[in-house]
Amino acid sequence: MTAWxxxxxxxxIAIIFAxxxxxxxAVHLAPGDPFLPADGRPMDPAAVxxxxxxxxxxxxxxxxxxxxxxxxxxxxxxxxxSRRRPVAAAIGSAxxxxxxxxxxxxxxxxxxxxxxxxxxxxxxxxRSDVALTNLTLFFYSLPTFWLGMVLLLxxxxxxxxxxxxxxxxxxxHDALPLGGRLLDRLRHLVLPALTLGLVGAGxxxxxxxxxxxxxxxQDYVRTARAKGLAERTVLVRHxxxxxxxxxxxxxxxxxxxxxTGAVLVxxxxxxxxxxxxxxxAILARDYPxxxxxxxxxxxxxxxxxxxxxxxxxxADPRIRLSG
Amino acid sequence: MITLxxxxxxxxxxxxxxxxxxxxxRAGGCRDEYCGTLVFAGVGEVTALLPPVSDASVDRDVxxxxxLRLADLTPDGGTIxxxxxxxxxxxxxxxxxxxxxxxxxxxxxxxxxxxxxxAEDVAFTFAAYTDTAVNSxxxxxxxxxxxxxxxxxxxxxxFHFRDRYPEMFYDAVFHMRILPAHLLRNxxxxxxxxxxxxxxxxxAGPYRFVRWTPGQSLELAADSxxxxxxxHLRRLIWRFASDLNVAxxxxxxxxxxxxxxxxxxxxxxxxxxxxxxxxxxYPGPTYTxxxxxxxxxxxxxxxxxxxxxxxxxxALVLATDRARMCQxxxxxxxxxxxxxxxxxxSWLWVPQLTVPSYDSAQAARLLAARGWRDSDGDGVRxxxxxxxxxxxxxxxxxxxxxxxxxxxQEALKAVGVEVVIDQMEPATLQERLRAGGFxxxxxxxxxxxxxxxxxxxxxxxxxPSNFGHYASPAFDRQVAAAASATTPDAARTSWIAAFxxxxxxxxxxxxxxxxxxxxxxxxxxxxxxxxxxxxxLVRTWRIPPDKLNERxxxxx
Numbered sequence: 001m002t003a004w005x006x007x008x009x010x011x012x013i014a015i016i017f018a019x020x021x022x023x024x025x026a027v028h029l030a031p032g033d034p035f036l037p038a039d040g041r042p043m044d045p046a047a048v049x050x051x052x053x054x055x056x057x058x059x060x061x062x063x064x065x066x067x068x069x070x071x072x073x074x075x076x077x078x079x080x081x082s083r084r085r086p087v088a089a090a091i092g093s094a095x096x097x098x099x100x101x102x103x104x105x106x107x108x109x110x111x112x113x114x115x116x117x118x119x120x121x122x123x124x125x126x127r128s129d130v131a132l133t134n135l136t137l138f139f140y141s142l143p144t145f146w147l148g149m150v151l152l153l154x155x156x157x158x159x160x161x162x163x164x165x166x167x168x169x170x171x172x173h174d175a176l177p178l179g180g181r182l183l184d185r186l187r188h189l190v191l192p193a194l195t196l197g198l199v200g201a202g203x204x205x206x207x208x209x210x211x212x213x214x215x216x217x218q219d220y221v222r223t224a225r226a227k228g229l230a231e232r233t234v235l236v237r238h239x240x241x242x243x244x245x246x247x248x249x250x251x252x253x254x255x256x257x258x259x260t261g262a263v264l265v266x267x268x269x270x271x272x273x274x275x276x277x278x279x280x281a282i283l284a285r286d287y288p289x290x291x292x293x294x295x296x297x298x299x300x301x302x303x304x305x306x307x308x309x310x311x312x313x314x315a316d317p318r319i320r321l322s323g
Numbered sequence: 324m325i326t327l328x329x330x331x332x333x334x335x336x337x338x339x340x341x342x343x344x345x346x347x348x349r350a351g352g353c354r355d356e357y358c359g360t361l362v363f364a365g366v367g368e369v370t371a372l373l374p375p376v377s378d379a380s381v382d383r384d385v386x387x388x389x390x391l392r393l394a395d396l397t398p399d400g401g402t403i404x405x406x407x408x409x410x411x412x413x414x415x416x417x418x419x420x421x422x423x424x425x426x427x428x429x430x431x432x433x434x435x436x437x438x439x440x441x442a443e444d445v446a447f448t449f450a451a452y453t454d455t456a457v458n459s460x461x462x463x464x465x466x467x468x469x470x471x472x473x474x475x476x477x478x479x480x481x482f483h484f485r486d487r488y489p490e491m492f493y494d495a496v497f498h499m500r501i502l503p504a505h506l507l508r509n510x511x512x513x514x515x516x517x518x519x520x521x522x523x524x525x526x527a528g529p530y531r532f533v534r535w536t537p538g539q540s541l542e543l544a545a546d547s548x549x550x551x552x553x554x555h556l557r558r559l560i561w562r563f564a565s566d567l568n569v570a571x572x573x574x575x576x577x578x579x580x581x582x583x584x585x586x587x588x589x590x591x592x593x594x595x596x597x598x599x600x601x602x603x604x605y606p607g608p609t610y611t612x613x614x615x616x617x618x619x620x621x622x623x624x625x626x627x628x629x630x631x632x633x634x635x636x637x638a639l640v641l642a643t644d645r646a647r648m649c650q651x652x653x654x655x656x657x658x659x660x661x662x663x664x665x666x667x668x669s670w671l672w673v674p675q676l677t678v679p680s681y682d683s684a685q686a687a688r689l690l691a692a693r694g695w696r697d698s699d700g701d702g703v704r705x706x707x708x709x710x711x712x713x714x715x716x717x718x719x720x721x722x723x724x725x726x727x728x729x730x731x732q733e734a735l736k737a738v739g740v741e742v743v744i745d746q747m748e749p750a751t752l753q754e755r756l757r758a759g760g761f762x763x764x765x766x767x768x769x770x771x772x773x774x775x776x777x778x779x780x781x782x783x784x785x786x787p788s789n790f791g792h793y794a795s796p797a798f799d800r801q802v803a804a805a806a807s808a809t810t811p812d813a814a815r816t817s818w819i820a821a822f823x824x825x826x827x828x829x830x831x832x833x834x835x836x837x838x839x840x841x842x843x844x845x846x847x848x849x850x851x852x853x854x855x856x857x858x859x860l861v862r863t864w865r866i867p868p869d870k871l872n873e874r875x876x877x878x879x
Contacts, residue, residue, distance in 0.1 A: 032750030036757065037379075045787065047458050054513070083537070084371045084517045093537045157576055164573045170540035170560050171360055175877045267565045272538025276565060280368070285750050 008309070012302035019298040020291060024068065027282075027290050028061055034081045034285040055081065068291070077295070078288035082281065087292035090277060095296065097167055098273035101196065101266070102258045104189055108197025109204055109254060114247065116201065117208025121243075122235055124213060132205070140202030144261045148195040148268040155191060163188050165270035192269040196261050200254060207250060211243040218242070245316050252308025256301045357545070359866035359875045360558040361847065363858070364570035364579035368563040369541055371521035372532065374500040375452050375459035380769070384583075384858050385561060388543055389526035390500035393426050393445065393480075394492075398853045398860070401670065402773040403811050405492040411551070412440055412501050412527065413480075416492075424482040424495055425475070431550035434503045435531045442474035447504035456512035461498040464776065468494055489809050490775055497772070501527065529554045529862040539563060545862075555849075555865030557875075571842075574600065580844040583857040586837065587722065588654040594842040605852045606666035607657075607839040611724065611767040613715070613731065613832040614756075615639075618792045620714075621760045629713055630762070630791075634693050636829040640679060642686035642738040648730045649835050652723055657837040662822035663778060665770045666836045667854035670811070675819045678833075679826065686738050697739050704739035712741035713762035716755060719746040724765045727834060756790040764790075765834075772855045774818060775806040782825060793830035846870040 035051040037043055052058050056067060071078060077087035116136060120129045139147075156164045163169065167188050173181055215221065216239050224238045225231075262275035270276070274293055281289035313319050365384070371377040372386045393413040400407025405416065413426040432440040449472035452459045468491065470483045482495045506525055510518050524532050529551070530543035541561045545554040562579055564570035571590050573579040575597045585591045585602070594600045615636055619625040629635055645659040658666065661676035695704040695711045704711040717728045725746060732742040747755070755761045770777040779802045780786040784794040798821055805817030841857065843850050848867060851860040866875060 030751075031754045032748075033754060033757075036750075036753050043460060043787070044463050047460065047462065050455065050458050079517060082370060084377075084521060090537065097538075152572065157572055160576060164576050164578050165564065165569050166539055166562060168539065169578075170536070170542065170562060171362060171558075171874045172877055268569070270562075270564045270569050272536075276538065279565070283748065283750065 008306055012306065015302055016295065016298045020072075020295055021065075023291055023294045024065055024287075025061070027285070027287050028064070030285070032285045034287065055079070072295075077292040080281070080286055080289040080292075082284040082286040083289065087288045090289060091274065091292050091296055094272060094274045094277045097271060098259075098262055098266070098275060100185075100189065101192055101262060101271060101273055102255070104193035105196035105200065105258055105261075106251075106254060108193055109200030109258075110247070110251075112197065112201035113204025114208050114244070116205035117247075118212060118235070118240060120205065120209040121212035121216065121239075122231075124209075129209075133209075136202040136205040138202070139198050140206065142199055142202075143264075144195055144199050145264040145268050147199060148192065148265050151191050151195055152268065162191055165268075167272055188271075192265050192271050195265050195268075196258060199261065200257060204247065204250060204254075208243065208247055211246045212239055215239040215243040245312060248311050248315055249308050251311065252305035255304035256297075259297045259300060355868060356865065357547070357553060357555055357557055358868070358871050359556040359847075360560065360877065361556050361581060361861070361864070361866075362560045362562055362579040364564055364573040364582045365561050366564055366567050366570050368538065369535065369561070371516065371518075372524040372535075373515055373518060373521035374502070375457050375461070376516045377521065378460050381561070381563075383856065385541060385543070386500065386524065386526070387528070387856055387859050388530040388559065388861065389524050389528045389532060390502070391432075391526070391528050392496050392500055393428075394496045395859070396497070396772060396853070396855065398851060399669075400772075401811055402493040402497075402775070403489040403808070403814055408492065408496065412445075413496075419481075421487050422484045424484070424491065426480045426482070426495075428478040428480065429550060430478060432527055433548075433550065434505070434527050435525050435546060436503075436506070438503075438505055439477075440501065440527050441477045441504075442480040443477070444501050444504045445480035446472050446474045447508065448472075448499050448502045451502060451507070451512065451515075452499055454512050457515050464494065464498055488807055489814065490773055490806070493773060503527070530559055533558075549862070552862070554862035556861065559861065574842055574844075577844075580847065582842050584837075584839045585842055588656060591656060591840055599845055600842040601845045601847075601850070603841045603843060603850055603852055604838050605841065606669055606854045607837040608665050608667040608772075608854050609767050609769050610660050610663060610665045610836040611727070611765065611834050612663065613834060614764050614766055614791045615830055616759065616761050616763065616791045617794075617830065618759060620762055621758070623759045623792060627762070628709060629711065632693055633828060634689050635695070638686040638689035638693075638738070639735065639740065640829045640832050641682045641689070642740070643731065643734050643832055643834075644681040644683075645678060645832070645834060646681070648727060648734070651730065652726050653835065653837065656840060657835040660833045660836045662825060663768070663782060663831075663833060664774075664822065664836070665768075666838065667770065667772070668774060670815060671774070671818055671822070673815070673819065676822055676826075683738055690738065690740075695739070702736070702739065703741045710741060711739060712743065714743045714745050716745045716747060716752055716761045716764040718749045718752050718765075720749055721765075721767070723835075724767070728765060759790065759792070761790075775802075778802055778818075778821070779806075782830065791830055793828065795824060795828055798824045798828070846872070 035048045056064060080087050080090050083090045116132055120132050123129045152164065155162045167185065169184050173184050176184060221234060221239050224234045262273060263279050265271065266273045266276035267279050274296065278290065278293035281293060365381050367381050369382050369385055370379055372382065372389065374386055374390055391411045393411060394408040395411045397407055397409055410429065412428055412432050414429040416424060416426045419425050426445065428440060428442060434440060451457050453462050453466050468485055468488065470485050473481045475481050484491055503525055507520060510520060522535060529546055529549045531546050533542040533544045535541045540563065543559040545557050547553050562573060564573060567586065570582055571585065571593060574582045575593050577599060585594055591602065594602060615630040617627055617630050619627050649657050649659050659678050661672065661678050664671045690704060694706045697704050699705065715728055715731065717724050719725065728744045732744060735742050752764065756764060768781060781788045782793055782798065783789060783802060784799050801817055801821035801824060805814050805821060808814035808817055841852055846866050847864055849863055849865050851863060853859045
């Protein structure tokens with residue numbers, strides 16, 4: 001177990017290092033200058049040069065990379081050009097919002113996905129199964145930003161049921177009692193979380209259906225049925241327990257999906273999370289902030305994958321951690 | 324198990340939701356003239372609120388409520404002399420000699436933390452704006468003409484100029500917002516870009532900083548003791564949206580009260596149909612144009628194979644039906660400028676300057692006369708084995724410019740010119756422009772109130788933003804004459820001559836200048852908008868007591 005963990009840890013560090021290196025090269029080679037106004041306003045070249053010197057951009061790429069790694073080794077992510085504050089602080093204020101959004105989306109994804117998958121497996125090849133197969137395929141194929149815009153149009157602009165964007169109501173939030181503040185957050189969370197969650201649920205449901213159908217064909221399920229157990233008991237107590245294992249491993253894969261999806265969804269809903277921060281940073285050519293957000297995202301993916309493996313082991317005693 | 328009937332359960336949910344917006348809020352008792360909360364929907368986020376080191380337009384919108392100039396432009400004020408200005412921190416001013424301008428500060432002016440605003444603050448501000456460590460974008464402009472700023476006594480500041488010119492007063496007051504020396508003196512100048520003061524500023528303006536929630540919103544509160552008159556609106560809140568569509572949806576849905584510009588006819592229609600918004604049209608401070616690169620793409624030493632020829636450029640201008648394009652894209656909410664002139668320079672929209680009329684036949688003749696003929700019958704003219712084809716760089720984030728690129732492509736195809744549209748993000752376009760790596764580009768320019776700083780920068784031989792390398796000694800002379808004219812009439816005459824030269828040389832095609840249309844919730848009255856700074860006069864806006872809603876009263 002310890003050896004396995006150490007190996008996974010080493011692999012994780014190598015992956016993060018490779019991602020950071022590739023991102024560093026890519027953002028520095030991308031056209032655009034972080035200190036030139038994007039609207040083309042005249043800027044004194046000497047002033048731009050002074051800024052480039054102040055932030056070390058006048059050095060060679062290799063030198064900048066070396067300095068970045070040294071700083072990273074000290075736990076410093078640098079200073080954001082566009083936010084005018086430490087990258088760690090900018091990420092620190094965005095990360096909780098993304099964790100909240102990703103958590104809620106994950107809940108919707110797995111709760112709906114597993115429920116639909118089980119429902120379909122229990123009614124395999126019936127009309128409801130076919131209809132849900134088409135529906136889940138439909139959601140799975142939808143681009144998240146498009147679904148977000150449709151939900152926004154429907155529930156915010158036409159029906160006025162839910163807010164257009166942001167994480168809280170900036171006018172009322174502080175004046176609300178605790179319950180009201182929680183509800184305010186919830187109202188703002190519904191649409192972005194649904195957007196991310198529904199698309200994910202489409203995939204999870206299809207996965208769950210297939211896993212459960214496979215489990216239902218196993219000998220132990222036939223034995224359970226032969227013992228005269230009710231179909232619901234056979235399905236939930238016996239088959240589903242087995243069929244959940246592959247779905248647990250999906251957790252690790254869901255995290256990158258949620259983080260990449262968050263870039264678009266957070267932009268559509270003006271959700272102040274890591275995805276929007278990364279998108280803004282890319283547009284502003286804010287190298288340290290781009291690197292910081294990529295670092296955190298890759299860390300989350302590595303950790304998520306590790307947790308998924310550990311959960312699978314915990315759920316299935318037949319699996320041993322080795323090699 | 325007891326189950327709630329369907330309708331009451333819905334009602335319960337509705338009550339719960341309503342709870343967050345009204346009933347459960349701790350609505351205050353504010354009911355008079357000085358209540359009101361105004362939520363602005365803005366695109367992009369504030370970077371910092373320290374004027375010398377932050378000049379993004381959203382930064383300026385916010386800090387113009389916190390910091391004041393010595394004097395400010397009136398909504399239709401000119402920049403020559405001082406007649407177009409009203410007192411702000413300075414109560415009055417006078418010239419003691421042709422090169423010395425004396426400002427007498429208003430003794431009532433106070434910083435929001437208590438101390439009075441003094442001439443020391445003015446001198447300190449000038450020193451900061453012109454220090455290389457601060458690296459202000461206005462440093463060059465200020466140092467070009469102002470030798471020094473000193474404090475004669477606590478309420479008298481002296482500006483010493485290097486030379487005489489018509490916009491001395493404008494330069495003295497417009498570029499600097501006065502800063503509190505007592506709070507900033509001990510902050511090292513080199514750290515101002517990231518200084519904590521820029522995240523929680525203290526000024527002497529009508530509004531004081533309350534909070535800034537990164538990525539979400541920023542709030543200001545009215546300074547009830549503001550010496551030029553208590554602002555009517557008690558709270559100003561900026562909501563940061565990632566794009567214009569989200570911002571407009573917030574306003575249309577009633578989650579924000581105002582947006583500075585709607586831009587497209589579709590957005591204008593959406594706002595008009597909302598039923599709760601009033602639209603305000605004001606002259607736009609921008610103009611959009613197609614710039615020709617007169618030097619070869621990526622090689623500024625060689626002439627451009629197509630655009631170095633003035634007649635070819637003029638032919639392309641003639642082949643562009645600008646009035647029809649403008650109508651097609653903006654449905655009457657923009658005008659074709661008679662030169663590089665935004666609508667906010669209304670004093671230059673004169674009959675002497677006219678837009679050359681569309682004449683595709685003349686354009687075709689001009690091209691043929693320069694040897695560009697369709698020798699192989701493929702629909703594209705050629706000369707000496709080279710096709711009359713060029714790449715047009717367009718920022719993909721600007722729908723009007725993308726639309727214009729397509730219309731230009733169609734229009735020029737009709738006279739045998741091939742246009743290849745290259746859409747790219749703004750940062751990439753800027754880099755290409757600065758490196759000279761383009762054939763032609765669609766640019767939008769946000770102009771200062773004075774053409775004297777804007778026009779030579781973009782079209783002057785040595786202008787830092789003259790990316791197309793247009794060089795005309797005649798134009799430079801005429802601009803210099805305009806900038807040194809001592810009366811508005813003389814300046815206008817010289818500007819007309821300069822823009823006439825530009826029209827003859829056709830270094831670009833001036834396409835449109837939009838009528839900016841802002842949308843503001845109808846409960847807000849006394850709305851005045853200044854073209855160069857949309858919300859500059861917001862302290863005079865108000866919401867009558869009978870129109871206040873629950874949101875306006877929160878926290879009162």
